[in-house]
Amino acid sequence: xxxxxxxxxxxxxxxxxxxxxxxxxxxxxxxxxxxxxxxxxxxxxxxxxxxxxxxxxxxxxxxxxxxxxxxxxxxxxxxxxxxxxxxxxxxxxxxxxxxxxxxxxxxxxxxxxxxxxxxxxxxxxxxxxxxxxxxxxxxxxxxxxxxxxxxxxxxxxxxxxxxxxxxxxxxxxxxxxxxxxxxxxxxxxxxxxxxxxxxxxxxx
Numbered sequence: 320x321x322x323x324x325x326x327x328x329x330x331x332x333x334x335x336x337x338x339x340x341x342x343x344x345x346x347x348x349x350x351x352x353x354x355x356x357x358x359x360x361x362x363x364x365x366x367x368x369x370x371x372x373x374x375x376x377x378x379x380x381x382x383x384x385x386x387x388x389x390x391x392x393x394x395x396x397x398x399x400x401x402x403x404x405x406x407x408x409x410x411x412x413x414x415x416x417x418x419x420x421x422x423x424x425x426x427x428x429x430x431x432x433x434x435x436x437x438x439x440x441x442x443x444x445x446x447x448x449x450x451x452x453x454x455x456x457x458x459x460x461x462x463x464x465x466x467x468x469x470x471x472x473x474x475x476x477x478x479x480x481x482x483x484x485x486x487x488x489x490x491x492x493x494x495x496x497x498x499x500x501x502x503x504x505x506x507x508x509x510x511x512x513x514x515x516x517x518x519x520x521x522x523x
Contacts, residue, residue: 415507428466
């Protein structure tokens with residue numbers, strides 16, 4: 320244990336996701352040897368994010384205003400909504416240039432072990448967005464892991480009776496992986512080969 324401000328810095332850094340005690344210690348000592356100007360820029364960036372960045376009132380993507388860049392763009396396809404877990408997934412999909420519709424960020428995935436249920440996500444707001452009949456397709460782009468699949472299954476059962484086409488990204492994505500780490504080609508092919516949900520039940 321160190322004393323004073325350095326230990327306080329290590330403790331705060333260790334609270335960040337993906338950074339353990341040793342990583343926090345390395346970052347803290349790197350900051351100690353960094354020029355004051357660089358530290359000031361980092362502090363200013365943190366303050367700017369805290370003061371100016373919020374979540375879009377419509378889709379819950381990160382935004383600096385009431386609506387995010389995508390929701391403000393009149394050129395986007397208003398008939399398609401891609402549902403993702405986090406804002407970082409929006410960025411991953413945008414890099415593919417395969418999707419020109421709108422987004423809806425759930426804010427996570429259904430995970431009983433973590434006490435996250437449907438009521439903890441932005442699902443009610445998604446249903447409300449479908450109320451005017453403009454949207455004809457909802458693309459479920461939750462992560463291809465247990466929680467993401469459970470969320471996609473729940474959403475498909477909820478949305479199909481509303482008369483919209485519900486599709487899921489194709490299997491070009493690795494099972495158990497995270498959307499944000501997929502390369503642009505793989506993610507693009509997943510969009511092109513997305514499958515419509517509910518077809519099997521309709522055939523039977």
